[in-house]
Amino acid sequence: MKNQILKELYKAKDEYISGGRLSLKLGVSRNAIWKNIASLKKEGHIIESARNRGYRLLSSELEFSQTDLQVSISTKKIGKKIICFDEIDSTNNYAKKIACREEHGTVIIAERQTAGRGRRGREWVSPRNEGLWMSIILKPAIPSSEASKITQIAALSICNAIRELCKCEALIKWPNDIVINGKKVCGILTEMTGELGEISFIIVGIGINIKTREFTEDLSAIATSLLIESKTEVSRKELFLRIMEKFEKYYESFIENVSLESIVPELRKYSALVGKEIIVVRGNKEIYAIAKDITSEGELSIETSEGEKIILNSGEVSIRRKNGYV
Structure with missing residues (x-):
């Protein structure tokens, strides 16, 4: 209900929308509308109430809230369900626990990971509010031998989203890193569960350093963030939405053709390794x-x-x- 109300307030933009109109549109009582508006306000959404005029969404202090993201996303399946945590050990670990009962395209996001990890079990530092730490649950009907290609789909989606939003020369360090000016800004961890050549599910874990201002001595030589490289604040919400849109587009093409042919030219163009x-x-x-x-x-x-x-x-x-x- 809250998502539906918030969506109507977003659509109205700066205009008021009356409780009666919301009640009629959503098929619930005015009292139910009032209770859900109160709940949205508690979550941090700034909603103005005016007698005889209704409600108007002014802004949100929680631009990365579950409600806000689900209202804003325009994809068909990828990210249509989002599960948000303030803190968790690892979004990939949680995704694997729930994957069998969750729908394809479900995304898990955490503000902080206490045990984030990359390939080969390496630690991935995931400080609170400084990055995009998330996992996508996928259930593709493809041979298990094709699963690793999904890492390339994720890499290109992130690379293109960063280049568009941040105007940074992001490149793909095959197979699973995104780099800017020779330093790592993003890592991808793809994990598969299945048997007898069939896939039960795939988890695509993504970690992007967005707002980090400085790194520990052992990481400073190899790691960077979008803030450091672009010199500007980058909206986590906008980056997330762009990645989801691009990922769904590339993923659907791959599943339809079981081929990366349509994106290989861009994988080559943005390779950090070819010729080196x-x-x-x-x-x-x-x-x-x-x-x-x-x-x-x-x-x-x-x-x-x-x-x-x-x-x-x-x-x-x-x-x-x-x-x-x-």
Whole structure:
């Protein structure tokens, strides 16, 4: 009910909308409208009430509230249900616990993670109110061998959203990082559960440093934030909405064709690695190579210092530039 009322207030913009009109529109009593308006005010939405005129939404102190996000989102399935936490150990952990009973496209967001993690179990620092820490539950009807490609879909969605909103030269460090000026601003962790080649669900975990002003000494050489790079405050809400819209568009195309063909040109265009000298880490072994291309399957094509040509799958390696992180 609150979401429906808030949506009507948003649509009215700066105009008043009467309790009677809301009551008629939503098929509930005026008293129910009044109670829900009071609840929205407690959540931080600034709603003006005027006798004989009705209600008008002025602003919201909680631009990242569950209600606000669900009212604002325009996607069909991705993000239509949003679950928000003030604090949680890990959005990916929680997503995996509820995935079987939740609908496809459900998004879990936390203001702070106490045990955020990246690939290979690495810690992901997730301070309160400083970033976008979230996970998306997906239930695609595709072979499990195709699951890793969804990381590329997420990477391009985030890269393009950042480039549009922040005017920063964001690039994709294959397979799962977004970098700006050689430093990591976003990490993606894709996890799959299934059996006998069939997928039960996929969790796409996303962590984006947005408002962080400084990092610890051990991270400052490799990490950055949108605030540091753009020199301006970035709306978490607007970034979230743009990522969801782009992700749904790319994801639907991928599911329909079981192919990344439509986005591979952009994956190549925004690659932070293609044409660069890199070090590929496989277990305890390091391979010195040049990144040659992103294949039509979203894999990384490399040529080693011995001249051997290898196609890398995202799940098997860790990569860094020969001189520095990227």
